[in-house]
Amino acid sequence: MRAYDCQDCGGAAFPEIHHHQQPWLPFRYSTVDYQNILSVSAGTMPGKHVDDGASEPCRRCKENTAVLVVRSEPLCRDCFTRYVHTKAVKRLESFRVRNAALDHQRKFLLALSFGVSSVTLLHVLDHLLQTQRGKTGRTGFAVDVVFVEVPGATVLKDGTLAEAQKAYPDFGYASLPLHDIFLQTSDPGLSSLVPNLIPEDSSSPSEKLTSLIASLTSATARADVISTLTTRLIVEHAKATGCEGILWGDSTTKLAEKTLSETAKGRGFSLPWRTSDGDSPLGLTFNYPLRDVLKKELVSAKQASMSSKNTTIDDLMRNYFEEVETNFPSIVSNVVRTTGKLETPSVPASKSRCDLCSMPVLDGRFGIHGWGGDQQDGSEVLSVQTGPKLCYGCTRSIPQNTTG
Amino acid sequence: MPKPCANCATNTAAIVRPKDRSALCKPCFFTIFETEIHHTITSTNLFARGERIAIGASGGKDSTVLASVLKTLNERYDYGVDLILLSIDEGIKGYRDDSLETVKQNAKEYGMELTILGYRELYGWTMDQVVEQVGKKGNCTYCGVFRRQALDRGAARLGVKHVVTGHNADDVAETVLMNLLRGDLPRLSRTTSIVTSTPSAASSTDPNSHTNIKRSKPLKYAYEKEIVLYALHKNLTYFSTECIYSPEAFRGSARALIKNLERVRPSAILDVVRSGEDMAKLCPGSDEGCGGACSNSVPVAEEEEGGCGSSNGRTAGGEMAGVEKQLAQNEVAAETGLEIEITSNGTNGTKTNAVPVVNGKKGKKNKGQSQPARKAVPKQVMGQCKKCGYLSSQEVCKACTLLDGLNKNRPKNSIEVGYDEAQEDAKLNDAISEVKKLEVGP
Numbered sequence: 046m047r048a049y050d051c052q053d054c055g056g057a058a059f060p061e062i063h064h065h066q067q068p069w070l071p072f073r074y075s076t077v078d079y080q081n082i083l084s085v086s087a088g089t090m091p092g093k094h095v096d097d098g099a100s101e102p103c104r105r106c107k108e109n110t111a112v113l114v115v116r117s118e119p120l121c122r123d124c125f126t127r128y129v130h131t132k133a134v135k136r137l138e139s140f141r142v143r144n145a146a147l148d149h150q151r152k153f154l155l156a157l158s159f160g161v162s163s164v165t166l167l168h169v170l171d172h173l174l175q176t177q178r179g180k181t182g183r184t185g186f187a188v189d190v191v192f193v194e195v196p197g198a199t200v201l202k203d204g205t206l207a208e209a210q211k212a213y214p215d216f217g218y219a220s221l222p223l224h225d226i227f228l229q230t231s232d233p234g235l236s237s238l239v240p241n242l243i244p245e246d247s248s249s250p251s252e253k254l255t256s257l258i259a260s261l262t263s264a265t266a267r268a269d270v271i272s273t274l275t276t277r278l279i280v281e282h283a284k285a286t287g288c289e290g291i292l293w294g295d296s297t298t299k300l301a302e303k304t305l306s307e308t309a310k311g312r313g314f315s316l317p318w319r320t321s322d323g324d325s326p327l328g329l330t331f332n333y334p335l336r337d338v339l340k341k342e343l344v345s346a347k348q349a350s351m352s353s354k355n356t357t358i359d360d361l362m363r364n365y366f367e368e369v370e371t372n373f374p375s376i377v378s379n380v381v382r383t384t385g386k387l388e389t390p391s392v393p394a395s396k397s398r399c400d401l402c403s404m405p406v407l408d409g410r411f412g413i414h415g416w417g418g419d420q421q422d423g424s425e426v427l428s429v430q431t432g433p434k435l436c437y438g439c440t441r442s443i444p445q446n447t448t449g
Numbered sequence: 450m451p452k453p454c455a456n457c458a459t460n461t462a463a464i465v466r467p468k469d470r471s472a473l474c475k476p477c478f479f480t481i482f483e484t485e486i487h488h489t490i491t492s493t494n495l496f497a498r499g500e501r502i503a504i505g506a507s508g509g510k511d512s513t514v515l516a517s518v519l520k521t522l523n524e525r526y527d528y529g530v531d532l533i534l535l536s537i538d539e540g541i542k543g544y545r546d547d548s549l550e551t552v553k554q555n556a557k558e559y560g561m562e563l564t565i566l567g568y569r570e571l572y573g574w575t576m577d578q579v580v581e582q583v584g585k586k587g588n589c590t591y592c593g594v595f596r597r598q599a600l601d602r603g604a605a606r607l608g609v610k611h612v613v614t615g616h617n618a619d620d621v622a623e624t625v626l627m628n629l630l631r632g633d634l635p636r637l638s639r640t641t642s643i644v645t646s647t648p649s650a651a652s653s654t655d656p657n658s659h660t661n662i663k664r665s666k667p668l669k670y671a672y673e674k675e676i677v678l679y680a681l682h683k684n685l686t687y688f689s690t691e692c693i694y695s696p697e698a699f700r701g702s703a704r705a706l707i708k709n710l711e712r713v714r715p716s717a718i719l720d721v722v723r724s725g726e727d728m729a730k731l732c733p734g735s736d737e738g739c740g741g742a743c744s745n746s747v748p749v750a751e752e753e754e755g756g757c758g759s760s761n762g763r764t765a766g767g768e769m770a771g772v773e774k775q776l777a778q779n780e781v782a783a784e785t786g787l788e789i790e791i792t793s794n795g796t797n798g799t800k801t802n803a804v805p806v807v808n809g810k811k812g813k814k815n816k817g818q819s820q821p822a823r824k825a826v827p828k829q830v831m832g833q834c835k836k837c838g839y840l841s842s843q844e845v846c847k848a849c850t851l852l853d854g855l856n857k858n859r860p861k862n863s864i865e866v867g868y869d870e871a872q873e874d875a876k877l878n879d880a881i882s883e884v885k886k887l888e889v890g891p
Binding site for chain 2: 116117263265304305307308309310311312313314316317356357358361365369372373374375376378379380382383384386387388389390416417418419437438441
């Protein structure tokens with residue numbers, strides 16, 4: 046990766062990243078094109094910088110010079126780092142040593158995308174484990190790390206994972222290609238989504254994935270299906286390796302983006318399962334320890350704009366919240382608090398689930414037909430039974446042939 | 450080689466349908482557009498034979514198309530309903546004067562009875578006078594609250610129990626996103642319902658009471674772009690203008706987002722509506738449960754419903770900056786433990802019209818109290834306004850409260866107005882056109 050000069054200090058920096066602005070990171074994270082990889086997204090607007098001469102004292106310690114303004118509070122590097130740590134650790138109350146049984150080590154899986162949020166979470170978790178060990182001689186939990194390789198996305202520089210492993214040697218690491226989803230799950234529903242797949246087909250998992258993605262007609266649909274499969278692969282891996290839950294790096298901003306983009310994709314019904322801490326219908330717990338930290342507080346890099354032709358709904362929401370976050374940070378937090386108030390529907394025993402996202406679909410409301418906003422007048426509704434069963438949102442991404 | 454219509458395959462396609470980008474000929478577009486609205490009406494049992502229905506007519510594209518389509522469908526499918534037009538004159542010079550002319554013309558064309566009711570005769574204040582008194586900021590609150598009651602009062606006066614409005618899918622989608630942004634779940638859960646009503650309070654026995662009017666939006670699933678296309682190709686007369694008083698706020702932000710979403714994926718507007726219906730079922734304390742899929746009605750009073758007549762209006766939600774400020778203060782309070790929780794079971798209404806008070810994290814600070822796992826969204830208890838009898842969750846309804854405030858300051862004001870009304874108007878209009886010039890942006 047080519048090095049650039051940092052605009053602030055003149056030192057070498059990775060593209061558009063001012064490395065010295067992430068004071069808590071021991072190694073530089075790279076700007077891979079991970080927008081499609083995980084539900085963690087790329088960095089955006091700079092946090093307001095106090096670099097115009099008049100340096101204010103830190104509002105908290107009142108000793109050092111402030112380097113950043115966070116929610117209208119000028120903070121020094123140390124206090125800022127502590128601020129991020131505190132916000133995250135507050136969310137990890139149940140991970141304390143006192144909650145851990147002596148004879149059983151709880152294990153969680155961290156989904157790492159090498160975006161700033163998940164890398165920050167990696168760092169926070171490492172710090173927390175060291176603190177626990179220092180205080181009690183043992184830890185409340187163990188962490189495995191998984192990275193999912195997505196074809197088409199810019200490949201991680203060789204050794205990036207090894208670099209992370211070197212910086213945080215206490216974790217177990219794995220890197221999985223996305224097409225492993227066809228190996229990890231025996232779900233026949235998932236394979237049924239691959240176009241023109243004959244039973245007993247000898248296609249390799251990688252061919253199946255390529256053919257599924259190639260059948261999708263829009264950038265939104267591709268991004269959507271890839272992120273859905275990524276989530277499912279991470280879940281399958283977590284189950285296979287005995288993890289009781291998954292730690293996601295999503296920031297407040299990311300969760301707000303997700304709330305609005307999943308709403309826009311017709312997935313309002315499953316919002317609580319996608320944004321709140323706790324049991325997921327996918328069979329283990331989801332945790333979002335960075336849910337109280339805004340993205341601009343994690344990143345000070347600006348991302349290159351992308352072509353409008355390939356804009357996805359997720360991109361749109363990212364840009365939207367980038368703007369909102371700049372002037373109205375509390376509104377971003379408020380969106381997340383609001384979805385948090387939605388009640389999680391109880392999952393019925395008869396599991397009728399979506400073949401793609403595996404979310405429970407209540408009352409058999411598969412597909413996009415048979416509701417008030419249906420464009421067709423009720424006549425062709427029942428043809429869905431033959432094909433794969435997809436929820437409303439997934440049907441938008443993988444349209445089913447009405448001819449059957 | 451011209452492209453044939455995707456529906457009939459005989460005519461040449463003339464219209465690319467915004468909803469799914471299919472190429473259609475004019476007659477097929479008309480039929481499909483109308484049939485979808487017919488489907489909305491029949492699948493929700495919206496109308497009853499013999500019912501007298503008032504169309505809330507602003508002269509804008511939505512209500513004009515609604516009137517035209519309902520007339521067509523009533524004849525084609527023999528709904529057996531009696532359609533009339535009801536217009537509200539807010540008293541905004543240069544806005545309503547012209548659009549009311551359009552409504553009058555529509556009434557003639559469609560052979561429908563028309564009633565125009567003014568804010569002046571209903572409340573004693575025109576919007577121009579209100580603006581003179583309170584300024585441009587916040588005046589949309591007055592307009593919205595007044596209009597809500599005005600349609601119901603007008604309907605009651607005409608002996609009509611059902612008012613239909615021109616709210617379209619874009620309006621509903623926009624309101625869903627807006628309420629997510631400002632954190633208003635109760636409104637979010639109500640907005641997607643096709644029927645809202647102001648059911649009569651228990652004590653109301655007056656058949657002409659304006660507290661038992663059914664409200665519905667038959668264009669709930671119709672795209673704004675298709676409404677414009679329909680009006681355009683049908684050569685319908687409508688008046689296109691935006692309210693001169695509408696400022697920038699949440700709705701503008703949500704509106705822009707909806708337009709961008711539509712560009713990325715045309716079905717997104719419909720998908721947001723669907724999400725909104727599904728989320729309504731997940732709202733704490735929601736018992737409607739069907740989000741409009743079945744035809745039960747959701748009680749609603751003093752409710753804003755997606756925009757002014759211009760469908761670009763501002764409502765009681767407040768400016769983003771104001772909400773941001775309030776939320777930021779709540780956050781600070783929560784963090785420093787200074788927060789005073791306001792409970793809503795006091796005798797007097799503690800609910801304000803802006804953003805619900807957001808409760809801080811339930812940390813160790815208030816360990817002593819027993820807390821429910823989830824904060825239930827308080828349910829409104831509907832009663833009647835002591836002054837006017839309108840359905841209200843407060844002792845005195847919003848309209849009467851606002852009027853009280855206005856009337857207190859009236860003497861001073863009325864002298865001025867009486868002194869040289871024409872000159873005042875001219876001054877105001879000058880000021881407005883100045884501001885309008887400034888507001889023209891990208």
